[in-house]
Amino acid sequence: MNRRAVLRAGAGLVGAGVVGGCLQTESRSVRSPPLVENRPDAVYYPTHSEGMEMVGSTTAGEYRIAAMYSYPHRFWEVTGSDTNLKKLDGSTAMHFMTVVWDPETETVLPNASLTVELTKEGALADQTNMYAMLSQPMGLHYGNNVEGDGDGTYIASIEVGSVPEGRVRRSGDFQGRFTEPATAEIEFEYSESTRDDLPYQEYDDAGKRAALEPMDMMAPSATVPPEGELPGEVHGTATSGDAAFVVTVQDTVPAGIEGDGQYLSVFAHTPYNRMVLPSMTLSGALAGDSFALEPTLDPDLGYHYGAAVSEVADDDTLSITVDTPPQLTRHEGYEMAFLEMSHMEVQL
């Protein structure tokens, strides 16, 4: 890997005697180099990456929450297969992020609606929805660019909403869980200079089909275990839109899911670093039967797409159709992948 660290933009500019708002805009443009040309319709190295500052972590209700911030980032909202670039307009101070998980199983929770309210000395700095996002260094998290009010002590009041049952089915000991919202407060110091001192790297080989290594972040990450460690028996794999799909068969149907035969569980993940890809609509067909592969959270299986089936015979062909690609906001390097996703056939 040929990566080149560049001078820290902010520090360089401070040295040059640039002050106030000017510093912000100058460093921001340096920190957001133009996108690479001819981005592949796949996962690729972004132009740059940044470190992050840990804000803190805490427990609220049944959730464990860690929060961090970084420089404001450009990102893409996804609706269906369309992406909509959220540009940086200079009004925001930081990219605020959280990871939410079940402390007992360390299962990272997708699909909780998150809101953050930032106050400084009792005055509102910003309040916003946090998008469920996917980035190469962090995987699944929630985040948004937020406004600040200068250097000082902030309180982030983070509201974790319930995880709608219609969106993610729960099984096993997760039945009935994650239905109550909870609010956590984390106090932290923020300063522009700390933010500007965060590590910053540009990549010569931006645009190459590869992904950055995940970052250490004081929070579990939502990854699909290597095939050898997956529960059940792996019966085949497929790829679509640069995403990997691993099909396993469990001999029993997890508690809380109707059916008494076998259980097909499909794990969808990013290439290179095996990050979970939630929030798709998947359907399957097996031996003439078609069914929904339902997004499911299970303490043993983790996040997967599952269906109870009567019996899987060797040589059966499972076809998988992606009706809706992962409805997750994407950071650079993921915004071209997992959008147009062709039909898959897996020989079991």
Add this chain to the structure above:
Amino acid sequence: MDLDESLPRRRFMKAAVAVGGASALSACLGRAPRAGEPVPEGVSDPSELPQRQHAWNDRVRVDGDGNVHLPRHQAFLYLTLDGDGPPGDEARETVETALGTLDRAYERSNEGLIYSLAYSPSYFDRFGDPLPDSVDLPEPRRLSGFENPEFDTQDALLHLASDRGDVVLEVEEAMFGDRSEANGIAVDATLGDVLIVDDRRTGFIGAGMPAERQAQGGEPISGIPDSLPVPDRSPLFMGFEAGFSGNQATEDYVTIREGPFADGTTKHVANLRQRLGDWYDEQSFEERVMEMFSPGHAEQGLVEGVGDNLGADSGIDAFLDPETIEQSIEEHGRVGHAQKAARANRDADGNVRILRRHVESTDDDLASLHFPSLQRRLSTFEDVREAMNGDDLTDNPAIRQRVNNGILEYIFVQHRGNFLVPPRRHRALPTPRPA
């Protein structure tokens, strides 16, 4: 007091209502001498006034399409009684006398004063008896899986409305300050003798008012992006008109029919912060129409500008059946605010169930909305709000709890309160079972 005397008159009045207090009032009066613009007087016998405190529609401006235009300046005073236990007869008499003074002082109209005094479930808890079954008034509660509001459990809510900012201020000063006259009528008893103002919130509504208020001293208020995008003619920060007559319940419909509180109604009041950067800067007009009304409204180009071309009805009824909604989610990945909410807002005969009377606010220099809704049974509001959450539509992952789900990405519930608006005869500190 921080009022800029060089503001044009209308903006000055609005600023004065927001600031409040005796000095705001005298600044207002100094600028708008009563002699020049007298305020119409009230009735000599208050018992002539209708029983329904919520009967406002025939006393305010109505446009050519029959749409009701609420009074421009409003104040919401959240009031508490001193001490525990039920209030006594003396307090009751003081309140009745004070309100009688207001009725005699100001014509009950947008040019004078329209108001109502309503009571919370916590107020009724002061008494041994529960409310009768004919009143459905639960404690306020969380109405979505992604909100964590503060509950307004003060005893009472005084809602004041007038096109005249100076009237709203004068009433407050006469009832809770030291002004001894209200529109020339002597004030003998005040609400302040019995009730304490726990919270004061202000609102405004009218074409152009949000655009004028989106910045203060050149700086956008909180929730408004630097582009200052609120359209000049819009009555709401979000850029559209609301409250078309065809999409509102009639006052008659929301009126309690039986029991001691017949001719009253229930009132839910929410306060919602708005954050409109992404609403305006990231979305096209068509996308805003999709999220506010319905994707079908955008496809068919039904909404022009702020939507005044819609006339007397948003036309939402054509886009409510589940198949239409599912199809437009598949095609556009979005569902409309009005579309979702209206699903629960019709009775079996197609009548609209709730009467929305929301107004905008710049309290604390942030863009927010005070959202009073009237309905015969409070739980009807809860049903409509549940439909607006659209949880049942999130099985398509394009529709997230907040994202692509109407306007939920841009609004944040801060407060919720539930109240009973009793009929006039029981408006002064009623017992749960008045005779």
